[in-house]
Amino acid sequence: MKNRIESSQVIQADNNLARLKLIMVLAIPAVIENFFQTILGFVDTYFVSKIGLAAVSAVGVTNAILASYFALFMAIGVAANVRIANFLGAKLPEKARHISQQSIVLAILFGLLTGAVTLFLAEPLLKLMGIESDVLELGALYFRIVGIPSIFMSLMFVLSAILRGAGDTRSPMIVSIIINVINAILDYVLIFGFLFIPEMGIVGAALATVFSRLVGSMILFYYINRSSTLSFRKDYWKLDKEHLLELTTLGAPAAGERLLMRAGQIVYFGFVVALGTNAFAAHQIAGNVEVFSYMIGYGFATAATILVGQQIGAGKFDEARRYAKLSAIFAFCSMAVLGTMLYFLGDWAGGFFTEDEEVISNIGTALKISGVFQPFLAVLLILTGAFQGANNTKFPMYLTAVGMWAVRTVLVYVLAIQLDWGLAGVWIAIGIDIAFRAIVLVIQFQRGKWMELEKAPESESRCHPQTTKENMSVCANNY
Template sequence: MTANTDRERIKLIIILAIPAVIENFFQTVLGFVDTYFVSKIGLAAVSAVGVTNAILAIYFALFMAIGVAANVRIANFLGANLPEKARHISQQSIVLSIVFGLFTGVLTVLFAEPFLRLMGIDDDVLELGALYFRIVGIPSIFMSMMFVLSAILRGAGDTKSPMYVSIIINVVNAILDYVLIFGFLFIPEMGIVGVAMATVFSRLVGSILLIFYINRTKVLTFRKDYWKPDKDHLMELTTLGAPAAGERLLMRAGQIVYFGFVVALGTNAFAAHQIAGNVEVFSYMIGYGFATVATILVGQQIGAGRYDEAKHYVKLLTYLSFGSMAILGVLLFFLGDWAGSFFTEDEAVIKDIGTALKISGVFQPFLAVLLILTGAFQGANNTKFPMYLTAVGMWAVRTLLVYVLAIMLEWGLDGVWIAIGIDIALRAVVLFVQFMRGKWMALERVPEPETNCHPQTNKENMSACANNY
């Protein structure tokens, strides 16, 4: 993808970003709808789902890391005009996603309750959480595949198909949430079990649809011989994805620790924290949408050897995201209490939600910079620096400050959200300084085309391989 003027570049960014933002919006709606329906069951159920999702976020870290690696390498290869390499590595990433999905499913079977007990939750929350965790976590292969399949399409510059899938599964999930939670006609009321079943079925539908979209694209159509595990490509994905996984694992592990501090504030405080998080995440949709575009465009420009163009795109994306999220920050600041009233009638909880969202609103511009530059670093094959920075930010800043402000100084939930904001701001500043110093790319030589054509392929496949180059 090339553009000669800023106007053309911005037009390209918007074309790619709008579907990504819409997809993120509907993914956010998915969590919002779940939280809304779960809140009608009770605050203990909200806490159970929240605590479980904090642990599932560790699974997400592994799946997202594979997706990041696939996204970046596919963008690199297509930018370098090596479509067959992109096709091969996309299928190898699916193989890897299946392996990790099965592995995390087994972990859930064996350790669902022990994992939840680490959070220090009450027995009534533990019982609900364990039930929800097993239903959602055992078939985590569908989570894994959705992350990776969506990333494959984005790496090829297709942000529309994941958007369509996101819309469809949201409709499916919302309908099933209502029917399975509260019962309908001959279907009995299932409560939190219904929430879990709706989530799993929605992910199954999403995986099937994403496979359909990938297989109908000319450049990524599946080839039978590419399903065989390939040591070089699997190592390539692992090497690039490992720091991304490390970053997310460090983030989630720290999150579990400071979630424990929030739990210590009481069930109502934790429920308020979860609800505020589900409202705040609406602000992420634009930032993540632009961050997705940053990874795609930076990956393609670097694959094509246009490094200055890659940097220029990052600057434009940062400006656009900064302005957009600043506006959303204002909305969070002034409408937080109103949003919280949708989930509960408890005045104290509503007040906590509103205060948390006011604090979040102040830090939204910093979050914009953090998201865009993280996506840009990853698109530039530099997944290590964000990992190191996350380790310091999460453990030396966020988790420590949550304990000091929320527990020691007894600022409660206010202290938690101030600590989160400070961590975001500091990491955003560090990434910005590194970017301006030119310390953000990890350039690698793109493999030669012929390494992608195996000696054992038949004559017809060899011919097709040559034509694709």
């Protein structure tokens, strides 16, 4: 079965087995892509750990700030992904093509903006984390090299999301494999030196990351332009107020959700930093190991967003619900298995990064706690993707605000600092937040309060993916 969904197709299935096969067709390439993206972080952390724990902390703190940039880029990608899926489900291919190019324009603008922020505010942003002077120096160096060319980060997020919105999860997977091979090779060569190439340390790690993202952006551009559904039209590059409004209206809550999450992370990262450099290094390493478990969840969340978006666009709301539920059940079972592995193999995994017994013990403790909460994480990821595919980006934003600030950040302070539970307290707080948000999403889903089906204003409704077939025909003729 092809995993690229052309504009003339609306995804349909007659039974749960057929639905599951379709979910797998879309999810497996996304899982593989996430695996290689995870490898990128794993390889970076592994090689940087050979420089020293201060370098690990520098990269970790920098990535915590860069995650705020990712929030903006991912929000544009979410909006593009959902709208493209909606319009292809409604059989409006030109609408999908137009909005995909407008999302690229938006990605370029935000990439340039965040690059300028990095250029002028690298040190002040890092100082907000309360890091030690040796970490600050390394962090500022790494931050500027990786952050100034943020346009490549932005394009990677948005171009991949465009392809997924059209049902093509295979091309982003291929690109992920290519850039991770490039990054791994360059990491080794540039960090430690090879033949005539000098040893560059943390600068080499940063340059490897930037170059791999540049290559990835170029290949993704190629895949989109060769698609019969999404190939570029010159006149679609001109800024279009209507499409930009669609993207920002849907993407703003997604951006808000991510930014609330990242802002909360910066606050509680400060609490982790207060536990000491070794504790923060252990936290960072544990996070890079744990993220392997995310690949299943994110893969099935991708499938859920695409399939729900397609069915919403086609007006098949019951079918959208079936796809969301089946994706969540399968991911729950899969991540329960991965959680078991994290629980029993955490100490062993920590030994790959350091020989410090205290750090290894902290890594093992963190991963045991993480393993317990993996099934909840599966439900959280898939249902968030389903809500977004149903054009409901606001509720996940509100829920994230409550979970991150009223649950996670407060509990990190109470458990890790006040009760002196250390890193164990941090990871217990994270797990409780994940479980809380997963349960709330399940309740909303069961109550049927997860789709955002309000009609667009009359001036826009003739091209809205949820209007009548007659209006869709008129809109298609306009394109």
